[in-house]
Amino acid sequence: MGLKRMDNVGIVVEDLTAAIDFFRDLGLELEGRATIEGEWAGRITGLGDQCVEIAMMRTPDGHGRLELSRFIRPSTVADHRNAPVNALGYLRVMFAVDDIDETLDKLRKRGAQLVGEVVRYQDSYRLCYIRGPEGLLIGLAQELG
Structure with a gap:
């Protein structure tokens, strides 16, 4: 038995709609949106009876979320x-983006x-960090050549 894949990275935000819009502009697709609540969910997170609204965003290649x-x-x-x-x-x-200037x-x-x-990192990448919605730190990388 071994690791199969990384399914997703979780980010907590205050304004879910604004975060969805931002990541859509970046190029991610909204896969689904739902409200998860109840004691069963709290058993996973350790938070007890919780209620959380989630949105799953997918990268264009379908591998990252x-x-x-x-x-x-x-x-x-x-x-x-x-x-x-x-x-x-x-x-x-x-x-990874096609054109870092256009994306910015x-x-x-x-x-x-x-x-x-x-x-510029050698002849390989152009890189930068940005602060996105609610101050989230996001890296952008444009492969060169």
Whole structure:
């Protein structure tokens, strides 16, 4: 028995609709949206009787997914969205894009802000970090050549 795949990365947000719109502009597709609640769900997360609205976003190749969650019950207890890049724990999600400049132009219209600058890594990639919806840290990578 071995690892088969990574199914998704979970991100908790306050405004689920705005996050869906942002990630759609990035190129992800909305796979589904639902409300999950009850004691059974809380047994998985350890949160007890919970109610959470989720949206599953899929990458165009069908292999990667983001699960966006908005907790209704219990309320969120911590906020580390604006932690710097060297903070402990989960850091960011990195997306491969065709054209980093075009992607930045599109996402800036949704409030994205460049963290540092777009840099070139050897002759392989152009890379940058942005702050997306609610300050989420997102990486963009454009393969060169």
